[in-house]
Amino acid sequence: MAVIALLIGFSFIIAVGFLAAFLWSVKSGQYDDKYTPSVRMLFDNDKEIK
Amino acid sequence: MEKSSTLTGSKSLCFHCGDTVRGEQVVHDGKLFCCSGCKIVYEILQQNDLCNYYSIQQTPGISPSPIEISRFSFLNDEKIQQQLLDFSDGKTASVTFSLPTIHCSSCIWLLEQLYKLDNGIIQSRVDYLKKQVAIKFDIKKTSLKNIVVLLSTIGYEPELQLDAVDKKMESEITRSLYYKIGVAAFCFGNSMLFSFPEYLGFDATEMFLRPIFSYLNLLLALPIFFYCSADYFVSAIGGLRKKIINIDVPIALGIVLLFGRSAYEIISQTGPGFVDSMSGLLMFLLLGRVFQSKTYDRLNFERNYKSYFPLSVRLKKNSVETTVPISSLKKGDRIIIRNNEIIPADGMLLRGSAAIDYSFVTGESTSIEKVLGELIYAGGKQSGGIIELEVTKEVSQSYLTQLWNNFNETVREKGQLSELSNSVSKYFTIVVLIVSFGVLFYWLPKDVKTAVNAFTGILIVACPCALAISIPFTLGTTLRIFGRNNFYLKNNSVIETLSKIDTIVFDKTGTITHAQQSSAEFVGDKLTYEEVQATYSLAKNSIHPISKMISDQLTGEQVTVENYSEQIGSGISGTVNSKIYKLGSRPFIKNGIILKGNINETRTYLSIDDEVKGYFLIKNLYRDGLDDVLSSLSKKIHFSVVSGDNESERVKLQSIFPVGTELQFNQTPTDKLNYVKSLQEQGKRVLMIGDGLNDAGALLQSNLGIAVSENVSQFSPSSDAIVSGESFGKIAQFIKFASLSMKIVVASFVLAFIYNSFGIYFALQGQLTPIMAAILMPASSITIVFFTTISTQLFAKKRGLL
Structure with a gap:
């Protein structure tokens, strides 16, 4: 059963990784504007009209 | 520019901004525009392959207000630049503008393609909810002024403020x-x-x-x-x-x-x-x-008069014009104010004909003419030609600033x-x-x-x-529901206050009446089409609000007006098809017959070859839904009306409001504040509904102040809530839903x-x-x-x- 202690260690490290990712995403401003990106991604890329 | 009579249908919409085309029509490239401003924007976009703008959303545009490039020359001033720029390293700089006219996804698209219109712009990013655009640009290739001018030409004039509260916090x-x-x-x-x-x-x-x-x-x-x-x-x-x-x-x-x-x-x-x-x-x-x-985010509940003021003003010294920040104005300075500019400090009129629109300060819609030597208070907007003023008080001492500071001192802190x-x-x-x-x-x-x-x-x-x-x-859910109905609250606790009010005090002009859409009704002889056309063309020549109201009311083609002259404060005249047309006040129209009526109503008479044809009756229109608000609340809530206007509408108001409503006329901003205070001293919980800066004190003093605004992203005095004009009729529902x-x-x-x-x-x-x-x-x-x-x-x- 000692393996469970090891597994818990790993799961905890992974969870810490996700927490860090979340904190980083907040810091980088992903949650500052929650609307505009949803519109922006729908715009077509420029088509060259000759 | 072509003119077309085939498109006179009443429901023709401008291809650019979607407004109903009234009066003169502009046709370009097979498309109909309401004004040449809209057409110019279309042309700019067309030349730069940006017509996708019109395919993302129908009629996305904003009709640009005419701009004078020289108005922005203060942006070349280094100190002002430093205050506006977020960052600059000598090569590139970045700046964040707040653009109140952002309103649809087409706006986002266009504003993020700015680099196609100005190759100095490296990148522009829109924050839709905050109505902001962050622009990074090459300072060697373009300048702050160029960008502001560009934005203004395409209809997105930035709101420039030096004392903008830092939103980063x-x-x-x-x-x-x-x-x-x-x-x-x-x-x-x-x-x-x-x-x-x-x-x-x-x-x-x-x-x-x-x-x-x-x-x-x-x-x-x-x-x-x-x-x-x-x-x-x-x-x-x-x-x-x-x-x-x-x-x-x-x-x-x-x-x-x-x-x-x-x-x-x-x-x-x-x-x-x-x-x-x-x-x-x-x-x-x-x-x-x-x-x-x-x-x-995009609403500002704490706005004060400063956000309405320009950043700088043109100073005339030894017949040389320079642009200076308004804070450095001193007593005795000579300043130059152009059409549509705001007067930043109290001053004496030295040159030019002044027609000052104080709607922002008083809520009154008609502009006031001033003669040379007269004192002009800060906060008014000049409409007409260039005027020259001698500053009599510094900005910080001006009447408006004093008024504002008094309000803020007297008003207690709201819980x-x-x-x-x-x-x-x-x-x-x-x-x-x-x-x-x-x-x-x-x-x-x-x-x-x-x-x-x-x-x-x-x-x-x-x-x-x-x-x-x-x-x-x-309350968070309620706040969102209200938001969907164009009723925006400052925070949660407003809902609780709203559910408890027992007295509503209304301002009149702009609150229960439409601020802009007063109607001009013609009373008198029936006019022929030719006469209508001539009157329309004559009125079109003047920028006076009443003339504008009249020309908006009439439709027709513009014909040539000869010998046009405008007599400030009296009226306008001109010759069309060798007939003399006159529009103006009674004394202005010669041989004016005395027509019976209430002298408090605004009348503008029309005469053709000195024969009085009748008059345009300027009436304020009451908002839709006012009856509903009053009838569904009258059992529980007491009403009052405080107005800065004269008593001309007393009878009409008495017929609209339930018996027992207090009507107060000729109220100054301070009177309004004191009136609200006296109600509170009687133990009433007062809801004040107002619109202009003249209501600001009362709005602050009241238990709950609601500002009515036609365009919620534009100026409204500081308040606890903002309601858009079209949702005014729902106020009764809002109060009931709050409880x-x-x-x-x-x-x-x-x-x-x-x-x-x-x-x-x-x-x-x-x-x-x-x-x-x-x-x-x-x-x-x-x-x-x-x-x-x-x-x-x-x-x-x-x-x-x-």
Whole structure:
């Protein structure tokens, strides 16, 4: 059963990784504007009209 | 520019901005435009292959107001640049503009393609909800001024403010809330996992895992206690210092005991502790905070007159014109004001003909003519030609600034804390403390261990999480529902105040009447088409608001007007087809016959070859839905009208408002404030509804101030709520829904108490186990979240607000 202690260690490290990712995403401003990106991604890329 | 008569249909819309085309029509490229401004924007976009703008959304454009490039020359000033720029390294610079006219996805698209219109622009990013654009540009290839001019030409004139409140602070607060939620959710999830084995029971072979799990839990409790809960401790201590038991006091108490007992149990190895309940509690509390922190970024409830003022003004010294910031204006300086510019300081008119529009200060829609040597107060907008003023008072001493400062001094601070939650939490805390100490003293002589268990158990399980989140979730939902109906509140507590008001004070002009859409009705002989055309063309020549109103009312083609002349304050005249047309006041029209009528109404007479044909009657129109508001509220609420205008509409108002309504006329801004104050001294809870800066004092003084605005992103005086003109008729519904929301809050309080008493029943006997707390506390929170949000939405649907 000692393996469970090891597994818990790993799961905890992974969870810490996700927490860090979340904190980083907040810091980088992903949650500052929650609307505009949803519109922006729908715009077509420029088509060259000759 | 072509003119077309085939497109005279009444419903023809401008291809660019979607406005109904009135008066003169502009056709270009087979498309109809309402003005040449719209056409110019279309041409610019067409030349740069940006016509996709029109395919994302129909008629997305904004009709640009005519701009004078020289107006922006102050942007070349280095000091001003430094204040506006976010960043500059000598090569590139970045700047954030607030563009109130952003309104659709086409706007986002176009504003992010700015680099195609100016190759100095490196990148532009729009924040739609904040109505901002962040622009990065090459300072060698373009300049701040060029960018502002470009934006203004395509209809997005930036709002330039030097004293703009730094919004970055606000985003830091929201961010820190997100950090805290992230940490709380992380601890909640993990501590639940670590607690499961304890709840399910360990085998004898697995007993060695027990301390590992519980110490891991204790580790998770540290960030929860020291980081996530910090705000609650601060608020509780702050409350206690002011001798208020706010809702955060029992919460903080609960958190301290949860942490203390968990730490004790884990270190002494006597139990698993309550770390999962504690982190769950914090997560729900913080979620409630996020839910209620939804604010309307793009709206500014704290605007003062400064945001309306220009940044700089043209100064004339020794016949040389320079641009200076308005703060450096001194007494005796000569300044030059052009058409549509705002007068920044009180001054004496030295040259030019002034027609000053004080609508921003007084709410009055007609402009006032001034003669040479007359004093002109700051805050007015010049319409017409260039004028020259001698500054008589510095900006900080001007009438408007004084007025504003007086308001802010006299007005008390408005309470932010919710009265309901505070009074409930006070009694709640007292009852819980009495019960817990009673139990402690009951058990102490018999069994010390049970006594401590029961005592801490009660305080833990009574921790009013469900209570604390019922307000944010109910009122947060209500706030969103109101927002959808174009009624924007400053914060949650406004809803509670709204549900309790018993007196409504209305301003007249612009509030219960439409500010702009006064109608000009022609009374008199029937005019031939030719005469209508001639009158239209004549009126079109003048920028006076009444002339504009008349030309808007008439449709026709513009014909040539000869010998046009404008006599300030009297009227206009011109010759069309060798007939002399005159539009103006009675003395201006010669041989004017005296027509009977109320002299308080504004009349503009028309004569052709000195024969009076009749007059245009300028009337204010009352808003749609005013009747509904009055009739559905008149039973419970007392009304008053305070107006800066004369008594001309008294009879009409008396017929609209229920009997007993107080009508006050000729009120100055200070009178309005004092009137509201006198009502409050009678114990009334006053809702003030106003629109202009002349109402600002009353809006601040009232228990609740609502500003009515035709365009919510544009100027409105500081207030607790902003309602858009079209939703004015729903105000009665809003007030009723606000009291309904408060009832939902009370109902959810009852629900929370049921859960609490259930937990307290076990805690009394010292039987509250961690697993019970771990089930009971999140269950009550989740129930409250669902109950409040769902019931609020259902009622809103039933009432037609969703």
